[in-house]
Amino acid sequence: MQCSYFDAGVCRSCTLMGVPYPDQILDKEIRLREMLATVGTASAAEDGTATSAPAPIDWLPAITSPESGYRNKAKMVVGGSVQHPTIGILDHKQRGVDLRACGICTPGIRRALPVLADFIAFAGLIPYDVPKRRGELKFVLVTESPSGALMVRFVLRSEGQLPTLRKHLGVLQEALPNATVITANLLPEHKAVTEGDREIVLTESDTLPMPLGRTLLHLRPQSFFQTNSTVAEQLYGQVAEWVDVANPRSLWDLYCGVGGFALHSARAGRTVLGIETSREAVASATMSARERGLPQVRFIAADATEYAVHAKPDRVPELVIVNPPRRGIGADLAAWLDTSTVQTVVYSSCNPTTLVRDLEAMPSWRVTSARMLDIFPQTDHVEVVTLVERRGA
Known part of the structure; x- marks a missing residue:
């Protein structure tokens, strides 16, 4: 797999990027x-x-x-500005690095991330500034079901922008009709976690169906599922x-x-x-x-x-x-x-x-x-x- 983010040095999360996949498998098997x-x-x-x-x-x-397109859940840090939000990770100076085309995410998630970035700018959701500890929107968490349906969770510092999110929810649903579950998660603390304890469901549905073979599983917002x-x-x-x-x-x-x-x-x-x-x-x-x-x-x-x-x-x-x-x-x-x-x-x-x-x-x-x-x-x-x-x- 080739990754332009890795090649440019802006993201090194995938430490084996560029190693032939058969070699990755062999090395892991030997180690185990x-x-x-x-x-x-x-x-x-x-x-x-x-x-x-x-x-x-x-x-x-x-x-x-x-090798690519396998990850059904994206935990994306929101950075940048209201007008130009980034969705991805933070660099060594805690600045936003945009990874909306990350190749290990499923195709459905890759299609959704630019839509979510546009929605953040349209709705005026304020990205959280980690060094200054200011702003509201900390993360966007997106999960894709094998059926193509999405769960989208906005991790906010407080309820301050919750009315704004509710007001423009219809715009997001029209732009991303397969987002069947949309929530706001509240994370008031300044700490290295991706979600808080309180979840506010904004859509009629609060469960994402996850069909695997002949078994239909269900995923609620704060439930673990294999990625x-x-x-x-x-x-x-x-x-x-x-x-x-x-x-x-x-x-x-x-x-x-x-x-x-x-x-x-x-x-x-x-x-x-x-x-x-x-x-x-x-x-x-x-x-x-x-x-x-x-x-x-x-x-x-x-x-x-x-x-x-x-x-x-x-x-x-x-x-x-x-x-x-x-x-x-x-x-x-x-x-x-x-x-x-x-x-x-x-x-x-x-x-x-x-x-x-x-x-x-x-x-x-x-x-x-x-x-x-x-x-x-x-x-x-x-x-x-x-x-x-x-x-x-």
Whole structure:
């Protein structure tokens, strides 16, 4: 992939830009295999003697992505002036750098960004000046569904320009008719985050349908969703395949987000419970389960670790799916899994370093199968999904 922004030196976020894509995949696979090959080698038997080397992992072919146009969510900083707003990033002096033609964004997002820039100027929304801590509009967040529908979120410092945004909403909807969800998010604090806690929905719809294969998911404004729809569909398919082979009567989907793993793994006679701290995500997942007529699939808003470690023994499932944030599942949940009656774990990781740490804290388990996922081409970011089974099983 070639990028004029990278070539000009105005954006170096994609650190592997220019590296042939096959080489990117090979390097990431080698790194993952080396990291996971060490899991279990430092453990010791009960009598203190060293254990034998771990059994080889069955590595499945990598799940690759289109090199460009793959990112379904753009988190764009708004800079510049009212008359000439920039949508992109900030440079080293905290000035706006316009990236409205960013090649890793989906085509629908690339078409939308110039329209949004024109709307910002037309409506007179004042870009936030980071050094001076003045202005109102901090970010524009745009998500595209595989169907082409858009969710557009304006991150404002206060309600000061909310009336202006409401007044001109019709103009934006006419210029961007596929923007089915438009919101204002309030972020009054001056800190390095992209959104605040309060969301004000400006459109009739507050949910973006996200069809992936035969499963329709729903995304509300503050819910997490995989940023690469092409790879996400294959990831959910791989996990569902492993779950079907294990054929558990019950499973938990911890850190379930909008329910992608749970809904793809739902089968007749199988009870499924999704746990997620975000109430917005739980509402989205519950909507999807209800629409599909899956009464055996439930979602609750709770902390995954707290729920698991305090679960009654008769509530513990046969299989657990975990898809934690970059910090991993942590020592407490890893310890609980190690001593629980759970028979199979599927661990989807966006941070191989914490994955290895968590697996080392689960000496009763071993990785039997693994698959790399290239969710972020042109970067050194790598994700992996693993099938983890009890030793000796």
